[in-house]
Amino acid sequence: MKYLHKYVPVSQDGKPYPILCHGDQLSVERMVDAKLSMAFSEDETDQLKGLIPRPQGFHKRCIVLQDSMNSLFSGSTVGDKGSLFQIKNKFGFRTVKKKTSDCVNSCVDFFNFVTESSVCLIVCNLLNIDNIDEICQTIPTDHAAVQNLFMNICEQVINLVWPQIDKQSIQQAIRGDDSLVNQESTSDSEDPRFLDDTIDYWNDDYDSSLDETLPYYEENEDDDFEEELTETHQESHDSVFNYSRCMVWRGLLHMVQTLAERENDGHQIIADWRLDMVHFWNNNHNKYLILGHRLLAGNTKCNE
Structure with a gap:
């Protein structure tokens, strides 16, 4: 120095x-x-x-990308249609490995390909398009109407893949009070389990790590998973559907964070660090948790 x-x-x-x-x-x-x-x-x-x-944001994104590969990329799912490993073999991404440090660019390209393809499939389903070569007849010609339709589709895609909020309150963890967790509430706003921003797709008694709750298929068919209700999967506990949702969500998150760095969007970069703090906590990245805390504390002090 x-x-x-x-x-x-x-x-x-x-x-x-x-x-x-x-x-x-x-x-x-x-x-x-x-x-x-x-x-x-x-x-x-x-x-x-x-x-x-x-x-540097690049190193942080590599850590998050490695966690995504650890959670979603497994050789045991090679025969399961729609899994990352099956897609890798189907479309010839031969340079992609589970250890992202050996092939960062290949993993990023692979995740972008899977994310963009999945979003296209979701949009085709929303617009009732059976063939990618055909043009949807319901698309309006007016520019303002097209913009409204585009925003509506984006909102539906995000709502479909949006992760479930973890049901253990950070405020309760600080106070050391777990008595409110077992109380029944009439709405999400009254439920203390919906007070934090911890991201998770399943409710597994609140004590399992994210990696243990993201198999492509359940190890125990009697496990009771909870997921957000969607228009097409109401009251469904489909782990394959949840796997696909998580895959698209993580892919979109990687793309958004990369775009923020390329555009030098400071406010969005700081917001991404706030979001990743929960990820660092859930995946025991304690050094990056301290590093992010210093960055966010310094940024807060400068903005006072």
Whole structure:
């Protein structure tokens, strides 16, 4: 950092300008430790002021992508139509491996392909299109009507794949009070289990990890899964349908986060980090949890 600090511009009054210094989790952790060790130096130059450690979104997305592959990509589902492994073999994605660090670009292209294809199938189903070469007769010609139809379709797709909210309240976990969990509530707004933003697709007694609740088929047919009611799958406990929903949701999430970084959308990037904090907690990524907390705390302080 002393070498990089030589290139930090200085204002007329001698104070260095804040410059972001990107890196992965380990690099940022070392930057923070280096700045703490030099914090009591008399010279501001030795204090390394001006260099602001910032985690790089690419490394964070690779962590989330690896978790998605761990949850959804399994060789045991090679014969199950619609699984990621079956799609990989069907369409010849030979370079895709479960270990994403060996083939990041191939995994990203594969997830984008699966997500875009799944969304196209959902839209064809919503518009009653049986052949991708035919044109839907119900599409209006007016530009405003087309925009309204497009927004309506997007909303239906999101509602279809939107994950179920975890039913254990973060507020109750902080207080250490689990007594309200077993109480029956008349509505979701009154139910304390709907107070947090933890993402999950199944209710499995609240103590199982996400990886244990995402098989392509149930290990025990007597398990009682709860899922959101949809127009086409009311009162259905279809694990294959839930698997497909989770696959599309994760694919859309990866695409949105990548787009936010390419467009340098700071507000959306911070929002993505807030969402991923729950993911880091659920998947025991404690170092990235601390890293994200520092980033969000610093961003909140700057916006005060």
